[in-house]
Amino acid sequence: MTFPNAAAAGARAGIASPGAVGEGFPATLTVHRDFAIGALDRRLFGAFVEHLGRCVYTGIFEPGHPTADEQGFRGDVKALVKELGVTLVRYPGGNFMSGYDWEDGVGPRDQRPRRLDLAWYSTETNQVGTNEFMAWCEELGLSPMFGVNLGTRGMDDARRYLEYCCHPGGTELSDRRRAHGVEPPHRIPLWCLGNEMDGPWQIGRKTPDEYGRLAQETAKLMRMLQPGIELAACGSSAFDMATYGEWEDRVLSHCHDEVDFVSLHSYFVKPFAPDGVLPPGADTSTESFFAQIETNARYIEATVAIADAVAARRRSKKRLMLSFDEWNVWYRARHGHHLKQDGWPEAPRLLEEVYTVEDALLVGGMLCMLMNHADRVKVACLAQLVNVIAPIMTEPGGPAWRQTIFWPFALASRFGRGTVLRPSIASPTYPHVKEGELPYLVASVVWNEDDGTLAVFALNRHLAAPMDLAVALQGLGGDAGLALGEAWELHDLDLHATNTVDLPDRFQPRALGGICVDGDTLRATLRPASWNVIVLRPR
Numbered sequence: 127m128t129f130p131n132a133a134a135a136g137a138r139a140g141i142a143s144p145g146a147v148g149e150g151f152p153a154t155l156t157v158h159r160d161f162a163i164g165a166l167d168r169r170l171f172g173a174f175v176e177h178l179g180r181c182v183y184t185g186i187f188e189p190g191h192p193t194a195d196e197q198g199f200r201g202d203v204k205a206l207v208k209e210l211g212v213t214l215v216r217y218p219g220g221n222f223m224s225g226y227d228w229e230d231g232v233g234p235r236d237q238r239p240r241r242l243d244l245a246w247y248s249t250e251t252n253q254v255g256t257n258e259f260m261a262w263c264e265e266l267g268l269s270p271m272f273g274v275n276l277g278t279r280g281m282d283d284a285r286r287y288l289e290y291c292c293h294p295g296g297t298e299l300s301d302r303r304r305a306h307g308v309e310p311p312h313r314i315p316l317w318c319l320g321n322e323m324d325g326p327w328q329i330g331r332k333t334p335d336e337y338g339r340l341a342q343e344t345a346k347l348m349r350m351l352q353p354g355i356e357l358a359a360c361g362s363s364a365f366d367m368a369t370y371g372e373w374e375d376r377v378l379s380h381c382h383d384e385v386d387f388v389s390l391h392s393y394f395v396k397p398f399a400p401d402g403v404l405p406p407g408a409d410t411s412t413e414s415f416f417a418q419i420e421t422n423a424r425y426i427e428a429t430v431a432i433a434d435a436v437a438a439r440r441r442s443k444k445r446l447m448l449s450f451d452e453w454n455v456w457y458r459a460r461h462g463h464h465l466k467q468d469g470w471p472e473a474p475r476l477l478e479e480v481y482t483v484e485d486a487l488l489v490g491g492m493l494c495m496l497m498n499h500a501d502r503v504k505v506a507c508l509a510q511l512v513n514v515i516a517p518i519m520t521e522p523g524g525p526a527w528r529q530t531i532f533w534p535f536a537l538a539s540r541f542g543r544g545t546v547l548r549p550s551i552a553s554p555t556y557p558h559v560k561e562g563e564l565p566y567l568v569a570s571v572v573w574n575e576d577d578g579t580l581a582v583f584a585l586n587r588h589l590a591a592p593m594d595l596a597v598a599l600q601g602l603g604g605d606a607g608l609a610l611g612e613a614w615e616l617h618d619l620d621l622h623a624t625n626t627v628d629l630p631d632r633f634q635p636r637a638l639g640g641i642c643v644d645g646d647t648l649r650a651t652l653r654p655a656s657w658n659v660i661v662l663r664p665r
Contacts, residue, residue, distance in 0.1 A: 150592035150651050153553035153567040155584070159601040163546040164501035166572055169214045169269065169316075171539040172507040174452060175259070176220030178246050178514050179476030184522040185512035186262065187254050191523060198253075199262050202526040206518050207266055207511065210532060211539025216271040216318065216451050216507045217259055221245035223321050224277025224329040228287045231255020233306055244329060247466045248474060256291060257303070260312050269315065271358075271451070271505070274344065276320030276337070277330025281344040288317070288348050288355075316356045316505070318451065319344055319381075322363040322391065324373050334373045338380030345384035358387035358449045358505070365392060365425040374429060378436040378446070387449040387505065388433055390425060393515075394418045394488055395457035412484055412621060412655070413556055416587050419491040419568060420561040426450070426499050449505040450496065455485040455531070456515045477514045481529040483633055483655075484621040490534035490657030491585045494570040497538070500546040508535060519627070527630035530623075533616055537635065537659045541581035544574030556587075567593065573602065578664040580608060586652040589621075597648040603664060607645060611663040613638035617656035 175181055186203050188194055193201035218226055222245045230239050230252045238252040263270050272291070274284035286299055291312045293300035300311070322328050323337045332340065341359045348355060359381050362370040374388060396415050397408035404410070426448060433446040459479045467474045489508075496506050508531075512518045517532035553565035568585040580602060586593040602608060615638040625632050638658055642649045652658050 150594040151554055151566075151588070152594050152596070153551070153565075154596045154598065155567065155569050155571070155582070156550040156598040157547040157571045157600065157602070159547065159573060161548045163498060163548050166497060166500045166542055166544060166546050167504040168543070169505045170496055170500070170503065171211055171535070171542065172214035172216065172271065172451070172505060173210075173212045173511040174216045174220070174507040174509040175218070175511050176514065177218050177222045177226075177243065177250055177254075178220060178510070179248075179478065180473050180513040180520070181510050181516070182254050183251070183473035185514075185520055187258075188520075188522065197258060197261060200520070200526065203512060203518060203520060204266060206526055206528065206532075210517060210536050212266075212268060212511070213539070214269040214271055214316075214505065214507070215263060215511065216273070219245070219273060219321055221321065221328060223273045223275055223318075226275050227279070228256060228275070228283075228290075232257060232290070232303070242470055246476060247470060248476075249470045249472045251472060256312075257306060257308050260308075260314075270312075271316045271318065271507070272314050273318035273321060276323065276332075276340055276344065277328060280340065281347050284319075284344050285347045285351060288351050292352055315354070316358070317348065318358045318360075318389065318449075319385070320360050323360045324367065324369045325363040328363075334369070334376035335380070338377040341377065342381035342384050345381060349384070356386045357384070358389050358451065359385040361388045361390050361429060363391055365421070365428075371428070371432060374432045375436060378433060379439075382433075382436050382440060382442065382446065383444065385446065387447050388429060390429060390448055390450045391452040392422050392425060392450070393452075393454060393456040393509075394492070395455075398457045398460075400461050409559075412589060413587070414558060415484065416488055416491060417558040417561045417564055418488065419495050420558075420564060422453075422492065423495050423499070426503060430502050445502075447504040448499075448502050450503055451505060451507040452509040453492065453506065454509050454515050455479065455481065455488060459515070475513075478519075479515045480624050480626075481517075481531045482621060483530055483616075483618045483623050486530035486534055486616055486633070487585060487621075487655060487657050489531045490538070490583070490616065491568045491587070493534055493538040493542075494568050494583050494585060497542060497546050497570040497572060497583070498549065521627055525627060525630070527625060527627060528634070529625055530633045533633070533635055534657055537614060538583065541579075541659055541661055542572050542583075544572050544576070544579070547571045547573055553593075567595070571597075578603070578608075579611065580662040582648065582660040582662075583658070584652060584660070585657045586654060589655050591654055593652040595650050595652055597650075599646045599648060599662075603646065603662075606665040608643060608662040609665045610641050610643050611661040613641055613650070613658070613660045615653065615656050615658045617653045621655060
């Protein structure tokens with residue numbers, strides 16, 4: 127990944143280059159090569175493509191666009207997806223999945239039916255379906271994570287879909303795929319068993335026992351056909367759902383032995399009123415916004431505890447992993463016409479959140495937190511990929527550009543390779559009403575044993591003071607030690623700044639200077655409200 131000339135871009139946007147920072151407050155981070163959390167699964171850097179709004183149509187797919195390929199996929203978007211560093215993509219939903227008939231999206235495009243999508247009150251043209259999406263994934267080197275409809279359909283439909291996609295040939299369904307021009311079977315190693323099945327908004331909502339039994343039997347049937355696939359059962363739709371906890375316990379009491387993952391979904395919010403009138407006492411502070419990093423850490427740890435309690439009751443050594451397959455900031459475009467438009471339009475502008483610098487810093491902190499749970503979180507999907515609560519935006523027939531949240535994800539994916547080391551943090555704190563005393567420093571450290579590279583990811587949550595960070599690197603670097611490879615910071619004096627079609631490079635990484643590596647100690651000054659990456663390499 128090659129970054130643009132940040133200083134030049136900043137000058138064009140009218141942004142002054144950051145000057146020298148003053149004396150900061152001290153914080154220390156200590157890691158040791160022998161104290162590891164776990165291997166970082168590269169599927170942690172996944173994303174999500176749903177047939178929702180403009181994610182697919184005029185997002186990844188727009189025949190007639192100047193950059194479109196023969197299949198109709200936008201070349202400018204493909205280039206940005208590669209730069210973003212996405213490794214896995216979840217498809218085709220989302221809420222859309224609970225009413226989706228997969229047969230509508232295969233075969234000759236001119237024979238595919240137009241359908242009403244009841245999840246998003248839109249008209250679905252089915253011009254992109256299974257085979258087109260898989261061809262797009264294969265071209266970009268992305269691992270697919272498919273879902274089966276357990277809302278309006280069920281276990282036999284899941285079996286049929288899997289057979290169509292993944293059986294080599296010689297049966298009606300696999301030969302149908304081959305007749306559609308796809309001779310070799312698709313390689314789809316990971317499947318979701320439905321989506322948010324406890325949500326009142328969900329098509330075909332289930333009770334935990336209804337869903338648990340359905341997930342169990344669907345998983346058994348799919349494994350009969352493809353024994354090696356991995357399967358994710360739906361956890362509760364959010365940590366603050368009334369169903370959370372009891373749902374996971376009841377669902378897993380049925381399907382624990384048949385699945386590999388429990389899914390988690392989380393969207394970070396601030397009090398927001400479209401009319402600008404907030405309720406009395408609403409906390410819109412950045413400090414409280416950033417505290418959702420710890421809230422989601424508790425969400426992960428509580429879900430692990432429930433899954434392990436079910437395993438203990440079953441006297442099972444099996445440990446379920448977590449798939450955090452929907453997460454992002456989402457609160458501005460979450461009302462009225464952002465959710466539903468009249469007249470069943472095609473590809474309406476839905477959920478098109480415009481991200482700020484503040485949002486990017488929270489996303490960076492969330493990435494640190496996910497990496498610090500690498501022992502159990504093996505899959506994660508930023509929701510979504512293009513236009514719909516997304517790091518990439520497009521205009522129909524026009525340009526594509528990077529939102530602010532593009533950058534922490536791209537940096538984390540680029541340098542997050544290897545083993546996550548357990549961070550020991552000593553930092554001043556600030557109080558939060560729900561999460562208690564929170565350290566200003568949020569950090570994760572990833573060591574790549576193959577090439578000796580060490581990546582330090584660090585968020586300074588203090589909004590006014592720089593942080594004098596000392597990192598003790600114990601047992602790392604060998605006799606020759608480590609030296610600075612490169613360093614980047616995400617920082618802007620305006621936390622509400624955004625990237626737009628007119629100023630697409632308003633916010634982007636800048637080189638981080640003033641770093642000293644002396645023996646086994648790294649020292650750096652982190653600006654207030656900044657997310658940083660420091661990469662060390664063997665001398």
